[in-house]
Amino acid sequence: MPALITNYSSQPEYSSYELRQKIRRGEIKGSTSGLARTMQANLIVLPSRYAKDFRNLCLRNPVPCPLLEYTSRGDYTSRLALDSDLRTDIPAYNVFKDGKLLRRKADIMDEWTDDHVGFLIGCSYSFETALKEAGLEPMCSKKNMAVPMYVTNIPLNSAGVFSGYYVVSMRSYKQCDIPRVREITGQYIKQHGEPIAWGWDGAEKIGVKRKIEMGLVDFGDFVDIPDDEVPVFWGCGVTPQVAVQESRLKGLVMSHLPGSMFVTDLDPDDESFLL
Amino acid sequence: MPALITNYSSQPEYSSYELRQKIRRGEIKGSTSGLARTMQANLIVLPSRYAKDFRNLCLRNPVPCPLLEYTSRGDYTSRLALDSDLRTDIPAYNVFKDGKLLRRKADIMDEWTDDHVGFLIGCSYSFETALKEAGLEPMCSKKNMAVPMYVTNIPLNSAGVFSGYYVVSMRSYKQCDIPRVREITGQYIKQHGEPIAWGWDGAEKIGVKRKIEMGLVDFGDFVDIPDDEVPVFWGCGVTPQVAVQESRLKGLVMSHLPGSMFVTDLDPDDESFLL
Numbered sequence: 001m002p003a004l005i006t007n008y009s010s011q012p013e014y015s016s017y018e019l020r021q022k023i024r025r026g027e028i029k030g031s032t033s034g035l036a037r038t039m040q041a042n043l044i045v046l047p048s049r050y051a052k053d054f055r056n057l058c059l060r061n062p063v064p065c066p067l068l069e070y071t072s073r074g075d076y077t078s079r080l081a082l083d084s085d086l087r088t089d090i091p092a093y094n095v096f097k098d099g100k101l102l103r104r105k106a107d108i109m110d111e112w113t114d115d116h117v118g119f120l121i122g123c124s125y126s127f128e129t130a131l132k133e134a135g136l137e138p139m140c141s142k143k144n145m146a147v148p149m150y151v152t153n154i155p156l157n158s159a160g161v162f163s164g165y166y167v168v169s170m171r172s173y174k175q176c177d178i179p180r181v182r183e184i185t186g187q188y189i190k191q192h193g194e195p196i197a198w199g200w201d202g203a204e205k206i207g208v209k210r211k212i213e214m215g216l217v218d219f220g221d222f223v224d225i226p227d228d229e230v231p232v233f234w235g236c237g238v239t240p241q242v243a244v245q246e247s248r249l250k251g252l253v254m255s256h257l258p259g260s261m262f263v264t265d266l267d268p269d270d271e272s273f274l275l
Numbered sequence: 276m277p278a279l280i281t282n283y284s285s286q287p288e289y290s291s292y293e294l295r296q297k298i299r300r301g302e303i304k305g306s307t308s309g310l311a312r313t314m315q316a317n318l319i320v321l322p323s324r325y326a327k328d329f330r331n332l333c334l335r336n337p338v339p340c341p342l343l344e345y346t347s348r349g350d351y352t353s354r355l356a357l358d359s360d361l362r363t364d365i366p367a368y369n370v371f372k373d374g375k376l377l378r379r380k381a382d383i384m385d386e387w388t389d390d391h392v393g394f395l396i397g398c399s400y401s402f403e404t405a406l407k408e409a410g411l412e413p414m415c416s417k418k419n420m421a422v423p424m425y426v427t428n429i430p431l432n433s434a435g436v437f438s439g440y441y442v443v444s445m446r447s448y449k450q451c452d453i454p455r456v457r458e459i460t461g462q463y464i465k466q467h468g469e470p471i472a473w474g475w476d477g478a479e480k481i482g483v484k485r486k487i488e489m490g491l492v493d494f495g496d497f498v499d500i501p502d503d504e505v506p507v508f509w510g511c512g513v514t515p516q517v518a519v520q521e522s523r524l525k526g527l528v529m530s531h532l533p534g535s536m537f538v539t540d541l542d543p544d545d546e547s548f549l550l
Contacts, residue, residue: 056464056468060337159469160461193335194434195433235432
């Protein structure tokens with residue numbers, strides 16, 4: 001049994017178990033940022049014939065796609081969360097058919113078949129508590145918004161049928177705080193670890209500077225960058241959703257809606273229960 | 276004790292042990308491509324204060340930097356090769372000081388101190404036997420030349436003091452052979468695995484097309500591409516040497532000369548003894 005966090009000193013008000021129950025009943029919608037102190041995770045659900053290639057995609061791209069767990073064929077429970085159901089315990093889902101986004105849904109009871117395999121991938125929301133405790137809480141977390149996410153020009157290491165580009169999450173910091181931000185988040189190896197780029201030069205290098213200047217996002221919510229701060233970018237577990245589309249994957253694929261995560265029972269500071 | 280390969284049905288003429296002895300005595304110089312059927316490896320030797328960051332660099336970039344082994348502080352033997360000495364058992368070495376290439380040497384007896392740590396990283400020479408057996412021997416192997424290597428525009432996932440760009444090795448194939456080449460090399464997870472790019476479009480995307488058209492290489496030997504073939508690119512274990520320079524790493528760093536590898540005793544088809 002993984003380490004279950006049940007006692008919070010202050011916020012957030014729910015245990016991870018209670019939070020999943022409320023999400024399952026449809027009482028919580030939108031971003032899960034800050035709603036739990038436990039490890040959060042990205043979900044991608046694939047026909048079993050793609051499972052081997054997808055596992056290799058994760059092994060070859062551990063920064064955007066750190067693999068936390070995968071289920072048996074047809075199994076929709078996660079061993080990282082008590083009494084969980086991956087079909088209902090996320091606020092909103094994306095459904096893709098033949099590589100195209102088909103619709104958004106509140107659950108995927110009708111879509112998940114005996115042939116589907118669920119993959120959980122680390123999420124940068126997991127280290128936001130540590131940043132907060134260091135006095136470095138990102139603006140999106142303060143405002144309870146989804147983190148801004150961008151598709152970059154950095155190619156994934158392809159694996160079988162899968163290819164694509166890194167997706168990154170963005171938080172802004174003062175230049176002088178970046179060494180501490182790198183050090184703190186670098187401890188979370190299976191939750192994207194340290195940033196992959198920072199500063200306006202970094203934004204230009206990975207091909208997202210213009211989008212930020214125009215106030216755009218590819219996923220999540222746009223969050224303004226104060227004049228004395230610069231953008232900092234982490235690998236993001238939305239990467240597989242873009243890979244599914246880039247790779248024009250045949251069949252029915254499901255995922256979480258970017259920003260609305262699966263909340264596990266694990267302590268983000270203890271990665272020893274993970275793959 | 277790892278699986279030791281001692282019987283070859285035909286070429287090459289030496290066992291891996293004999294080959295290391297001959298290299299140690301200075302009787303073999305230049306590329307080790309095709310000289311052994313055992314797993315070959317890239318070497319990087321760092322002051323111990325960089326070991327943790329470098330290990331993270333490998334974990335965050337397993338395609339160009341698949342970590343096979345690292346030694347204890349000051350230890351210059353490899354557990355992957357009987358009676359080995361990492362200071363002498365490679366045909367030629369590069370020595371870097373403060374991030375700049377200082378000189379090329381036949382051994383690094385004088386440079387290796389009690390504070391140095393040796394890292395061995397997988398090498399694509401390891402899967403050339405499998406390609407040969409499938410009738411897909413690359414030209415550089417046929418000609419006993421070092422494989423052509425290029426610095427690309429793909430950024431590494433930085434780790435502590437380390438940042439840089441992917442280095443790739445290049446072999447050319449007919450377009451129709453690429454699916455088989457991908458499948459065969461994809462089995463060698465810890466030896467760079469499947470290609471990361473292919474075709475002239477691929478070459479342009481990773482920023483090396485013009486260099487190839489001009490007949491240039493960054494490391495290794497230039498090998499002509501026949502009109503009916505296209506370039507195919509794999510991650511390359513020379514990547515850390517470029518990262519050492521890009522990161523302007525302080526102190527004395529040593530490596531193999533690109534193309535002249537450390538020859539282990541391991542069967543390339545059995546990765547179970549590796550990290």
